[in-house]
Amino acid sequence: MPFDRADRLKKLPPYLFAEIDTKKRAAIAEGRDVINLGIGDPDRPTPDFIIEALERGARDASTHQYSSTEGKLSFRRAVAGWYERRFGVTLDPMNEVISMVGSKEGIGHFPLAVLNPSDIALVPEPCYPPYRSGTIFAGAVPHYVDLTAENNFLPDFDAIDPRAAGAAKLMFINYPNNPTAAVATPEFYERVVHFAKKYDLIVCSDAAYSEMYFEVPPTSFLAAPGARDIGIEMHSLSKTYNMTGWRVAMAVGNADLVAALCSIKSNLDSGVFGAVQEAAIAGLNDESDFVDRQRAMYQARRDTLCDGLSALGFNAAKPKATFYVWIPVPEGMTSTSTCEMLLDECDIVVTPGNGFGAPGEGFFRVALTVEESRIRDAVQRMKKVFGG
Numbered sequence: 307m308p309f310d311r312a313d314r315l316k317k318l319p320p321y322l323f324a325e326i327d328t329k330k331r332a333a334i335a336e337g338r339d340v341i342n343l344g345i346g347d348p349d350r351p352t353p354d355f356i357i358e359a360l361e362r363g364a365r366d367a368s369t370h371q372y373s374s375t376e377g378k379l380s381f382r383r384a385v386a387g388w389y390e391r392r393f394g395v396t397l398d399p400m401n402e403v404i405s406m407v408g409s410k411e412g413i414g415h416f417p418l419a420v421l422n423p424s425d426i427a428l429v430p431e432p433c434y435p436p437y438r439s440g441t442i443f444a445g446a447v448p449h450y451v452d453l454t455a456e457n458n459f460l461p462d463f464d465a466i467d468p469r470a471a472g473a474a475k476l477m478f479i480n481y482p483n484n485p486t487a488a489v490a491t492p493e494f495y496e497r498v499v500h501f502a503k504k505y506d507l508i509v510c511s512d513a514a515y516s517e518m519y520f521e522v523p524p525t526s527f528l529a530a531p532g533a534r535d536i537g538i539e540m541h542s543l544s545k546t547y548n549m550t551g552w553r554v555a556m557a558v559g560n561a562d563l564v565a566a567l568c569s570i571k572s573n574l575d576s577g578v579f580g581a582v583q584e585a586a587i588a589g590l591n592d593e594s595d596f597v598d599r600q601r602a603m604y605q606a607r608r609d610t611l612c613d614g615l616s617a618l619g620f621n622a623a624k625p626k627a628t629f630y631v632w633i634p635v636p637e638g639m640t641s642t643s644t645c646e647m648l649l650d651e652c653d654i655v656v657t658p659g660n661g662f663g664a665p666g667e668g669f670f671r672v673a674l675t676v677e678e679s680r681i682r683d684a685v686q687r688m689k690k691v692f693g694g
């Protein structure tokens with residue numbers, strides 16, 4: 307029987323890449339050797355010490371029953387310990403930390419906890435799409451804030467319409483940033499707090515990539531004075547420990563905001579599998595050089611890609627963090643035409659910048675989630691097309 311989808315689904319922006327997706331599937335089906343630089347998903351496995359903690363947790367029958375939505379106290383304590391060591395941010399594990407089924411889940415649900423229908427959320431663009439869809443699913447309205455190269459892909463607070471800021475209730479920020487790889491300074495976060503307090507905004511900071519850095523370790527939004535009065539931060543084990551499939555993350559910060567999110571979640575999910583929380587604790591308490599080696603690996607991949615593409619005339623500046631490189635398209639081309647050309651002529655998949663929002667037009671995103679040798683192959687293939 308045909309059925310009509312809910313309006314909230316119809317309000318999502320149209321999917322722009324059906325054609326590229328079809329071509330990509332066709333190329334793979336034809337047996338072409340496609341190099342996929344499109345996916346922001348670590349290609350290396352989760353480390354053994356985390357898998358071993360999962361095994362031990364799975365043999366403990368207490369993990370076989372429903373978990374609590376907020377997460378085990380031992381998990382919340384491990385998160386608080388990690389935030390203290392890593393960012394110098396002291397969190398109360400009882401009231402300022404909960405677990406999430408991946409940070410995407412928390413980001414998507416948070417607007418339901420704080421926005422009423424017709425409320426406004428300031429959403430940066432280009433952006434990770436759930437800020438937009440979570441806002442729309444709450445019946446609220448995104449007001450887009452352009453992130454531009456001129457402003458280092460940080461919001462330009464002076465350029466935000468004061469009427470929109472005054473009417474808004476929530477603002478999303480995400481540094482280190484997907485897709486632009488931009489980083490934020492402590493001074494930027496201080497400006498965010500100032501702006502949010504001026505306009506009475508709640509701030510939702512997404513710090514999923516804070517451990518994937520190559521220069522100065524990024525700070526947490528919550529380290530900014532006053533941030534905890536108005537802010538919640540979403541963090542995740544996914545990228546740091548190669549755990550995207552495990553679905554475990556944390557929301558931390560203002561106790562009322564954390565409690566509001568937990569209240570929504572308790573109606574929708576029943577927490578993270580206890581053995582996965584044990585695995586996450588092992589990751590958070592790890593003192594080995596695992597994360598350092600990950601950083602070194604991504605840095606080597608980044609350098610191979612950026613040096614190679616710069617030699618071909620691209621403006622491929624080396625990002626200071628994340629495993630993404632955000633590159634302006636060649637003169638006279640668009641995001642879509644560049645990506646189509648890379649697929650048709652080089653068998654390379656990258657992501658068109660406009661897929662992250664209109665201001666992403668004129669860029670494409672490369673994910674450093676294949677081995678360095680494959681990145682070298684990709685550069686060689688591009689040399690044939692762009693090498694003059």
Ligand SMILES: Cc1ncc(COP(=O)(O)O)c(C=O)c1O
Pocket residue numbers: 346407408409410411434480483484512514541542543544545550554555
């Ligand atoms: C900016 C950003 N935030 C959050 C996530 C979600 O990560 P997870 O749901 O695995 O914690 C992603 C995933 O790609 C991301 O790019």
